[in-house]
Amino acid sequence: MKKVIFAIIGAVIGIPLSYYFQSEMVQSKVGGIGGYFKHFGDIVKDGNLLGNVILSVLIFAIIGGLIGYFIDKNEVKK
Template sequence: MDAQKIQTYISKPDRILLGVSAALSQRLSISTVAIRLALLIITLFFIPFGLLIYLILYLALVSKKGKILTYSLIGALFGIPMSYYFQSELVQNWGGGAGIFGYLTALPEIMEEYHDFVGNAWSLAGNIVLSILVFALLGGAIGYFLEKNRSSNQS
């Protein structure tokens, strides 16, 4: 593929994968190339977070599903990193207290060491599931009120 074909493919205004860049460029009046490059750079440097950002943007901007489902899924995705705050101080301070990013990247090692020294690492997994459920319910409630507000404004 030559450079001209690549440039036309990347800069086309319509959707390539899920239409996130096209929808975002229409809303923000920014070129699709800049948005695609920004998403690519975020994904290359922060692989899971870039993919989560892309999925969240898809659910928020492009998806035609109801706001309740969309915001519930966004909340569930947000619940994974926020599960850090549902863990004990022992887990939060593991490895010198590296914060949420250290917690997410070292979660398998944390669970192994927790199981070896404290026992029952399933409590950590339970906290993660609890966080996902709490944030999914919060997101669903936000989506419900936004949808209710939109339908009352249209009446």
């Protein structure tokens, strides 16, 4: 059960962390993470940038799911 919760948390965390996977041009244009959220709709509309956002959300969801899996696995052993 925790793997699902951690996967969801990872996906939600992946959205703001996707800022760090964007090119330097995008990071300098939006002026920081606050500007990234402010212009997130415009960034998602750009097909080239959307791939980075989706990829980072998926990566963090998988990482969260793996963390939850190992937590569940360790609880079963105890």
